[in-house]
Amino acid sequence: MKLTRPDLLPLLRCPACGTALREVEDSRLGCTGRDHHFPLAEGRPILLVDAALEPPKRNDVISAQAHGREGTERKGLRRVLDRFRQATTADIFADDRRQVPLLVDRIAALTGERGWVLDVGACEQYYRSSLERLGPLIAMDISLYSATDVVGDCHALPFADASLFAVSAIEVLEHLRRPWRFMGEVARVLQPGGLFFGVVPQYAPTHGFPHDFFRYTRGGLAALAEDAGLELHEAWPLGGRWGTLLHWYWANWARESRLHRIPGLNLAHHLGFQGVAWLFDRLDAAAEHGARPLPQEHNDHVGWSFIVRKPARS
Ligand SMILES: C[S@@+](CC[C@H](N)C(=O)[O-])C[C@H]1O[C@@H](n2cnc3c(N)ncnc32)[C@H](O)[C@@H]1O
Ligand SMILES: [Zn+2]
The missing domain is CATH 2.20.70 (Ubiquitin Ligase Nedd4; Chain: W;)
Incomplete structure (x- = not known):
């Protein structure tokens, strides 16, 4: 082979x-x-230095989901419901379908440069076509998926010093046991002026047990970056307070309650709770941005998307 x-x-x-x-x-x-x-x-x-830690494997559940996403849409009422769910969750939550293209637009506005882009914790890379706008792409994960180019561990990036234009980590930092060590690795592999970007949760229910370690505030992201010799260029809040509330409710509804299996109740859930959270967050945002700036000390959101920069000369 x-x-x-x-x-x-x-x-x-x-x-x-x-x-x-x-x-x-x-x-x-x-x-x-x-x-x-x-x-x-x-x-x-x-x-992997110690392959026994996490034996590389193809994750059949994720692979099946990837095929599902690429496949045909569902029909009738289910299709309407899917569309509604997609439109509202994209706004309420740190949804990759919305966030990754936005981040790529922001990077394109920031610099005309292109180059190697390493996507760590890439999984099946549903957002691959967006990232490809920034340059040739490398999909790395600690497990082996069909999209994976390299199986590696974020804590010891198997790449040469100053060899990459950008590193992305979409919903990955919360799953790293030593994110500060990863940040040091990012600083090492990025070329001067290179970019690190991604999406992290601030208030999100635990997931991916047992590999769920951290949540991030804006200040935490800035400190992690600074300690590695990088600088937080900008962080954008994801989701308002109603969406945050819904996130917790959703986790409990989906995990703990069997009621959601009753079709009528599920419909009511989506139209009612999800719709109301989406509407209220929009009204809140309109009122807040119109009347007064968002107070720095009240930075409570579902999560953040961010861009970190390596100084042009290190
Ligand atoms: C929540 S998933 C995010 C997947 C993808 N980025 C997305 O947004 O759809 C986190 C991914 O990080 C990977 N991961 C966890 N720890 C890792 C590590 N130490 N090194 C590399 N990948 C890791 C997991 O295998 C998983 O695919
Ligand atoms: Zn060696």
């Missing part, structure tokens, strides 16, 4: 010793420093 992305080889580095990698024999990469070896799985390199 050969590498599916041989074009990445010059960028890749041994996650154990940082030296260059080469193809040593069928189905393996070897480093040029201390003879560390890494297997390929379906042509993708498994660049």
Whole structure:
């Protein structure tokens, strides 16, 4: 089995010793420093220092969801409901379908540059076409999905110093055990003037058990960036207070209550609670932005999208 992305080889580095990698024999990469070896799985390199920590696997549930998203829409009332859900959740929650294209627009307005973009914790990369506007894309995850180019761990990025134009982490920072170590790695692999961007939750129910570690305020993002020698260019709040309330309600409704399986009640839930939260947040935003600036000390939101910058000269 050969590498599916041989074009990445010059960028890749041994996650154990940082030296260059080469193809040593069928189905393996070897480093040029201390003879560390890494297997390929379906042509993708498994660049984990301790593969036993999280054995790379194809996640069948996520793969099935990806096919579902690419496939045909549902019919009749279900289709209307799906559309309504999509329109309102995109506004209320930190929804990738809305946030990633917005972030890419903001980056395009900030700089005309393009270059290698590493998407960490990429999963099935439903937003791939948006990121591709910024340059050639590398999808990295600690598990093996059909979209994965490289299996790697955020805490030891298997990439050369100053080799990437941008790194993205969409709904990933909350799942990292040592996000400060990841930030240091981002600072290392970004070229001067490079960008790190993503989406993080501030108030979101726990998920992805047992790999759910942190929530972020605007100040927390700025501090993480600063400690790594990076600067928070901007963070945009996602969702208002009604959406935040709904988030918690939604988690309990979906997880704990069996009532949501009754079709009529589910419809009432979506039209009622979700619709009202969406409407109230819009009215709140209109009133607040019109009458007075949003107070800095009351930064309570579902989450944040953000852009962090590496200084042009380091
Ligand atoms: C909530 S999912 C987000 C997936 C995708 N970015 C999205 O928004 O649809 C978090 C992803 O991060 C990955 N992940 C968790 N810890 C990681 C680590 N240490 N290194 C790389 N990926 C990791 C998980 O496997 C998972 O695919
Ligand atoms: Zn090595």
